[in-house]
Amino acid sequence: MTSITLRKLCKTYEGSKHPAVENFDLEIEPGELVAFLGPSGCGKTTTLKMIAGLHSVTRGDVLFNGVRVNDIKPERREVVMVYQNYLLFPYMNVAENVGFGLRMRKTPKDETDRRVAEILKLVQLEGYGHRSSAQLSGGQKQRVALARALVIRPKILLLDEPLANLDAHLRDEMRDLILDIHKKFEVTTVFVTHDQEEAVLLADRIALIFDGKLVQYSHSKDFYEKPASERISRFFGNGNIIEGTKAGTTVTTGSGAFQVRPGLPAADGPVQLVIRPESIRLSREESNSFKALILKKIYMGTYTRYCFEADGHIWDTTTESNEIPGYEAGDSAWFTLPQDKIWLIER
Amino acid sequence: MDIEDTKASPLHWIVYIGVIVSVLGPLIPQFIWPFAKSWFFPDLLPSVWSVRAWEYIANPNSQVLEAVWNSLVIAVLVTCISVLLGVPAGKALGMYRFRGKGLVELFILAPSIIPGLAVTMGIHVVFIRLGLSDTLLGVVLVHLIPTIPYMTISMSGIFANYDPDFEEQARSLGASTFKTFFIITLPAIFPGIVTGAMFAFLISWGQYLLTVLIGGGRVITLPLLLFSFAASRDNAFMSALSIIFLLPAIIILFFTSKFLSGKSSSMGGFGTI
Amino acid sequence: MTKRTTIVLLLFPTISVLVLLFLGGLAMGLMQSFGYMPLIGMNDFNIDAYGSLFGDQEFLLSLALTLWISISSTLLTMVLAIITALAFRKTFSGKRIANFLYQFPITIPHIVIAVGTLLVFSQSGMAARFAHQAGLIADQNQFPVVVSDKLGLGIIYVYLWKQIPFVGVIVLSILQAMGNNYEELARSLGASKWQAFRHVLLPTIIPGILPASIICFSFTFGSYEVPFLLGRPYPTVISVLAMRLYQDVDLNARPQAMATAVFMAAFISIMVVLYKRLLGKMSGRR
Numbered sequence: 001m002t003s004i005t006l007r008k009l010c011k012t013y014e015g016s017k018h019p020a021v022e023n024f025d026l027e028i029e030p031g032e033l034v035a036f037l038g039p040s041g042c043g044k045t046t047t048l049k050m051i052a053g054l055h056s057v058t059r060g061d062v063l064f065n066g067v068r069v070n071d072i073k074p075e076r077r078e079v080v081m082v083y084q085n086y087l088l089f090p091y092m093n094v095a096e097n098v099g100f101g102l103r104m105r106k107t108p109k110d111e112t113d114r115r116v117a118e119i120l121k122l123v124q125l126e127g128y129g130h131r132s133s134a135q136l137s138g139g140q141k142q143r144v145a146l147a148r149a150l151v152i153r154p155k156i157l158l159l160d161e162p163l164a165n166l167d168a169h170l171r172d173e174m175r176d177l178i179l180d181i182h183k184k185f186e187v188t189t190v191f192v193t194h195d196q197e198e199a200v201l202l203a204d205r206i207a208l209i210f211d212g213k214l215v216q217y218s219h220s221k222d223f224y225e226k227p228a229s230e231r232i233s234r235f236f237g238n239g240n241i242i243e244g245t246k247a248g249t250t251v252t253t254g255s256g257a258f259q260v261r262p263g264l265p266a267a268d269g270p271v272q273l274v275i276r277p278e279s280i281r282l283s284r285e286e287s288n289s290f291k292a293l294i295l296k297k298i299y300m301g302t303y304t305r306y307c308f309e310a311d312g313h314i315w316d317t318t319t320e321s322n323e324i325p326g327y328e329a330g331d332s333a334w335f336t337l338p339q340d341k342i343w344l345i346e347r
Numbered sequence: 348m349d350i351e352d353t354k355a356s357p358l359h360w361i362v363y364i365g366v367i368v369s370v371l372g373p374l375i376p377q378f379i380w381p382f383a384k385s386w387f388f389p390d391l392l393p394s395v396w397s398v399r400a401w402e403y404i405a406n407p408n409s410q411v412l413e414a415v416w417n418s419l420v421i422a423v424l425v426t427c428i429s430v431l432l433g434v435p436a437g438k439a440l441g442m443y444r445f446r447g448k449g450l451v452e453l454f455i456l457a458p459s460i461i462p463g464l465a466v467t468m469g470i471h472v473v474f475i476r477l478g479l480s481d482t483l484l485g486v487v488l489v490h491l492i493p494t495i496p497y498m499t500i501s502m503s504g505i506f507a508n509y510d511p512d513f514e515e516q517a518r519s520l521g522a523s524t525f526k527t528f529f530i531i532t533l534p535a536i537f538p539g540i541v542t543g544a545m546f547a548f549l550i551s552w553g554q555y556l557l558t559v560l561i562g563g564g565r566v567i568t569l570p571l572l573l574f575s576f577a578a579s580r581d582n583a584f585m586s587a588l589s590i591i592f593l594l595p596a597i598i599i600l601f602f603t604s605k606f607l608s609g610k611s612s613s614m615g616g617f618g619t620i
Numbered sequence: 621m622t623k624r625t626t627i628v629l630l631l632f633p634t635i636s637v638l639v640l641l642f643l644g645g646l647a648m649g650l651m652q653s654f655g656y657m658p659l660i661g662m663n664d665f666n667i668d669a670y671g672s673l674f675g676d677q678e679f680l681l682s683l684a685l686t687l688w689i690s691i692s693s694t695l696l697t698m699v700l701a702i703i704t705a706l707a708f709r710k711t712f713s714g715k716r717i718a719n720f721l722y723q724f725p726i727t728i729p730h731i732v733i734a735v736g737t738l739l740v741f742s743q744s745g746m747a748a749r750f751a752h753q754a755g756l757i758a759d760q761n762q763f764p765v766v767v768s769d770k771l772g773l774g775i776i777y778v779y780l781w782k783q784i785p786f787v788g789v790i791v792l793s794i795l796q797a798m799g800n801n802y803e804e805l806a807r808s809l810g811a812s813k814w815q816a817f818r819h820v821l822l823p824t825i826i827p828g829i830l831p832a833s834i835i836c837f838s839f840t841f842g843s844y845e846v847p848f849l850l851g852r853p854y855p856t857v858i859s860v861l862a863m864r865l866y867q868d869v870d871l872n873a874r875p876q877a878m879a880t881a882v883f884m885a886a887f888i889s890i891m892v893v894l895y896k897r898l899l900g901k902m903s904g905r906r
């Protein structure tokens with residue numbers, strides 16, 4: 001199994017003033033499944049291509065198992081990239097597509113045939129070898145592309161937006177397939193996505209990238225509960241951010257003073273208080289409770305969402321639909337911010 | 348080493364310089380020779396300069412002005428007829444699907460593939476009978492054999508990329524058929540027509556063989572004069588005529604270079620110019 | 621107006637003109653090649669012209685020379701168009717001008733460049749003069765004969781000059797449409813630079829330029845001006861031979877001229893049919 005280290009990695013494209021990737025420092029453990037997450041154009045695919053050796057490194061290093069690979073050609077890195085739009089060679093049938101990498105390595109024909117058949121079985125496309133790629137559905141094309149990458153037993157698998165082109169019902173299937181493959185082949189895997197939900201569902205760890213910079217690299221839970229900045233918090237769908245001032249374990253905001261748990265990393269002074277919508281409770285408790293006006297009620301099936309206002313600040317909360325008392329828009333209600341769910345961002 | 352690296356390497360520069368030298372090489376002496384009186388081996392520049400070639404061209408007795416005029420008249424007539432016939436046919440091929448379309452396309456394409464020599468030799472005898480031989484009109488007619496297919500095929504490419512929904516939208520908003528054509532259809536296809544017409548003009552302008560066969564040496568055009576000077580290896584006159592001969596091509600290239608993306612189906616016709 | 625009438629009306633003028641001029645011309649040529657020329661009192665059909673054609677050594681030599689010139693210039697055009705298009709894909713300073721020059725020959729008439737070739741490559745031409753100045757040759761007779769030579773090198777040069785940009789622009793647009801991704805993918809699957817070219821770029825380019833190549837082939841096969849100006853009188857190419865027979869004062873040579881022309885038309889037609897088959901096979905695999 002192979003680890004990947006990126007050390008102060010930079011990329012500036014020819015003719016461009018702004019770096020596409022800036023001072024990337026990242027450590028990916030052997031056999032880990034990591035997501036590069038960020039809005040489109042943030043530099044995540046560029047980073048992927050630098051790992052693959054397809055794009056040159058402007059500055060910094062790429063290391064596999066601690067060995068610098070900057071100058072190793074892409075075909076010798078044993079890193080395979082799978083593209084978003086599959087890129088099956090149109091003039092080859094499924095088997096020829098899958099066997100491409102083996103033929104490039106001059107693998108004997110009988111071995112090639114055997115390994116192609118094996119891998120097609122693994123991606124549930126047994127017997128599809130003679131089909132032309134035009135005859136395949138999107139999900140099947142994706143599986144052929146995966147098979148084509150895996151058949152050469154790469155050390156590292158790179159997936160560019162692996163689920164983006166698939167219909168919703170195929171995504172779950174494909175996600176399971178990727179997880180299966182990752183487990184079975186024990187291959188260090190990096191995938192690129194702009195969808196935070198996809199990243200959370202698949203990845204062991206997420207590298208969040210904004211504007212060519214790595215802004216947070218941690219387990220997915222941390223992005224929800226311990227975002228490093230307001231922007232990260234909003235990217236993960238949390239709009240409950242309120243300005244305040246921290247003094248000890250008390251944060252004073254426009255909506256009142258709240259108790260926070262001791263040991264939060266933010267220093268005393270101006271802070272932003274962050275809390276997930278699903279962490280806010282609709283009840284009156286000993287502390288951290290306040291009364292507010294419900295502006296909107298949105299029934300979403302399993303969950304119901306309330307928007308409420310307290311002292312000019314709009315809060316968002318989601319509660320399980322069958323748990324709550326029947327509040328309607330226009331009612332006043334008590335809300336509680338549980339002490340242990342509050343996170344602070346230093347300003 | 349990497350694919351994304353779009354910068355040219357020294358190896359690429361060899362190709363660029365090779366292209367530039369071999370493209371320009373045969374053209375540069377043509378711009379010097381018309382000013383040379385004596386220019387002997389191994390001089391790199393003429394020893395005696397003169398403009399006698401140009402004087403000859405300007406002389407009304409030299410037939411050059413007549414030839415230029417004939418070439419222009421023929422090419423303009425040929426272009427107009429080709430546009431009038433090629434645009435409707437191109438529309439039929441580009442916008443409709445019908446039975447036998449492949450066959451029709453093949454038939455229209457055939458004259459640009461099959462040597463014009465074979466067709467023109469055969470038709471000559473009919474033209475003699477009809478009194479079209481040795482006349483300008485006869486030459487115009489025979490020039491249509493390569494230009495109409497070219498115009499039709501390139502217009503069919505233009506119409507294939509044209510969205511007829513615009514027409515329907517205009518009709519539903521109350522425009523008449525007539526108005527729809529002038530307000531909607533024509534502006535959309537006009538650039539395509541202009542490009543196609545310019546190349547049809549060039550095909551006719553550059554035609555030697557068909558002109559000499561049907562014109563019988565009585566309809567003098569520029570390529571005929573150039574050809575006879577070239578055959579007699581008179582370098583100064585031949586070069587001067589050659590410059591006049593290639594002027595329209597250069598002008599047209601300036602106008603159309605942005606259209607030469609290779610994507611348009613009109614590319615197919617360039618091979619016959 | 622039904623759709624059917626519309627289509628018929630739109631196509632009618634073009635089709636009828638082509639039927640009259642093109643098909644009519646071919647039919648008349650065919651008739652005359654069989655010796656049927658009522659105008660000059662030849663009223664019976666025979667295939668004498670074809671017989672004497674294939675028995676004629678000059679015709680066979682002409683055919684061989686013509687095939688040599690068209691096949692070699694078409695193949696060289698393909699190879700050089702791909703090489704130059706690959707080079708022009710890169711960015712470099714002066715690219716706009718170089719690009720313009722690259723496309724420049726597309727519109728230039730063949731005769732102009734035949735004239736230029738005479739001025740540069742004849743034994744007293746510019747190339748010989750530069751060679752003399754550089755001390756490579758002492759006398760103009762030492763300069764290799766590349767115009768009016770046995771192999772038709774001057775003729776091939778003109779065809780290449782005209783056709784490389786024509787095909788090259790098509791290759792460039794194919795490369796552009798393809799982008800870098802397929803090549804990158806091949807590299808990451810373990811293909812070397814050469815293998816990526818051989819197994820990914822080439823199979824995409826070739827079907828795209830086959831139509832252009834058949835145009836090149838048929839044009840060079842039937843072209844008259846360039847081989848007349850830059851070739852030898854004997855053996856000459858087939859079109860020059862046909863024209864010479866046609867212009868012969870002896871009208872008895874007329875059927876033979878027509879037979880030569882009909883042979884050219886038939887030969888090219890067969891080539892196009894074969895090519896269509898080939899293309900059909902290629903696209904059938906998709």
